[in-house]
Amino acid sequence: MKKVLILGAGIYQVPLIQTAKKMGIYTIVASIPGNYPGFELADKVYFENTTDYGKILAIARREKIDGIITTGTDVAVITIGRVCDTLGLPGLSFQAASIATDKLKMKTCYEENGVRTARFRRISFDDEDYARQISDLAFPLMFKSVDSSGSRGIVKVNSPAEFDDARNVVLENTRSNYFVVEEFIEGEEFGAQAFVRGGEIQFILPHGDYIFKGDTGVPVGHFAPYALSPERLEDTKEQLQRAIRAMGLDNCAINADFIMKDGKTYVLEIGGRSGATCLAELVSIYYGYNYYEKILKTALGEPVDFRAGDGTPADRCAGTPNASMLLMSDRDGVIRAQENNNPEDPDIVDVQFDYQPGDTVRKFHVGPHRIGHVITRGATLDEAVEKLHQALDNIRITVE
Ligand SMILES: Nc1ncnc2c1ncn2[C@@H]1O[C@H](COP(=O)(O)OP(=O)(O)O)[C@@H](O)[C@H]1O
Ligand SMILES: [Mg+2]
Incomplete structure (x- = not known):
């Protein structure tokens, strides 16, 4: 039996875990502890931080895994690259993973290789005079954490008056000591x-x-x-x-x-x-x-x-043709009721609620605030999209 180590136990790893199980693969899941739905699906669970290379490598060695993988998150990608390199497993390299999980390295790589991307500057958090460095970039600007995802630590800035607030939001959402400022691309x-x-x-x-x-x-x-x-x-x-x-x-x-x-x-x-x-x-x-x-x-x-x-x-x-949409709450609060009033319909591929009544949810602001999703398909894209709107209309989630 082959063994796979899946990094992460969240919503975006659940179908990966389920598929691995269905394929008859021995499925080990590593993630920080928490209320994550993937834990109960795995054959074996390790409560470790997926960014902790030493710990994850030790698990990989102990379990003699055949592969290491994740879906839907960048957080663990760097660990995957390192473990693949060290153990000679199939997968992306540490070098590629380091570029793909640092927006500064990525953009520098694009600039050097003629990939079209927004003009940008690297800014250190300890540079008091950073405004001068970006004075030749055209507004609006994006202040970006280099190592976050789900639009966390990404702030649109319209004037210099907003610089310091934006910088502070980035600072709260990064482990790095620098960030990226780039031009906003209107399109x-x-x-x-x-x-x-x-x-x-x-x-x-x-x-x-x-x-x-x-x-x-x-x-x-x-x-x-x-x-x-x-x-x-x-x-x-x-x-x-x-x-x-x-x-x-x-x-x-x-x-x-x-x-x-x-x-x-x-x-x-x-x-x-x-x-x-x-x-x-x-x-x-x-x-x-x-x-x-x-x-x-x-x-x-x-x-x-x-x-x-x-x-x-x-x-x-x-x-x-197919279409999907997250379910979101328009307020912070507790889910009082949730109903899916859609009839059985093969073109409504999936309606998922992430939480149960009684659970606390956030007003939608960034990707991780999702509370569910709907996926539809159709003979044409128009039909798939029409079906998506119908399906969404038949879903009631009450948050108070
Ligand atoms: N230069 C830009 N111009 C316009 N919109 C941008 C730019 N950079 C980011 N955005 C907006 O912010 C979102 C998140 O930025 P992104 O760089 O993709 O970070 P994340 O890793 O959080 O997805 C994008 O999906 C896009 O809507
Ligand atoms: Mg993105």
Whole structure:
């Protein structure tokens, strides 16, 4: 029996754990303790911090694992890279992981390799005079923590009067002693899921993003296919391929965030793992297979077929249109009631509540404040989106 070590026990690792179990893989889960749904699904649990390389390596050695993997989070990616390097396991390298989990390293890598990205500066937290360093960047600006995710520590800044407050928000959301300031790109945000194995890109699936506009953008839903003209699609693929090569990403899923401005694709960031917010599900539904299975097989060094479920090569697959949206609360409070009044419908693929009545939830502000999700599909994208709205209308969550 093969053994996999899954880092993280949260909502975005649950389907990975479930799939591993279904595939007959011995599933070990490591995560900090907490009320995480993945613990009870695993064959074995270690309550350790997934960023603690020494502890995770010791577990990997003791358990003689065949692979180590996560989905939907960047937090553990660096540990995965290090453990893979040390033990010679299949997966991304420490070098690639270090670039993919530090927005400064990533942007520097893009700049050096001709990947289109917003103009930026590195700022030290101990630099009192940092305003001068960014005086040649055009407003609005984004102040960014280099090592957080889910839009935490990402602040849009419209004038110098906002600098210090923004810097403090970043400081609260980082372990680093520097941050990034970059120009805000006014345009349409979208993304792509992709996979690279053996140095070859196996598929690129662009997707539309639904963005919650708070203090900054927060992706709260997605849809595929995402219509791009042939020129724009070519440019997107070109930027993505260049970025993947420059970052040295291999043997991993790819989660890419882009902004389209004046017909040109700007790379916001690229992660060496599959996306959160129902993005692995988007891939699965679109291609007609279980994407988690492909991710696990790659992590275990087994052969993987990335053709669509019906055997069509990924780049020629028509794909099943689908759409998703997070459930959110408009206030801090306690869930009093939650009802899903949707009829059984094969096009409503999933309605998930993350919490139970009585649980405390937060007013939605960043990704981790989600309280559930809905995923739909349809014969056309319009039908999938229409179904999504219908399904959302039939869900009642009362928070007081
Ligand atoms: N340069 C930018 N221009 C416009 N919007 C941006 C820019 N950088 C970030 N954003 C917005 O902030 C969100 C989060 O930023 P991102 O760099 O992707 O960090 P995270 O790791 O938290 O996802 C993006 O999804 C986007 O909505
Ligand atoms: Mg992002």
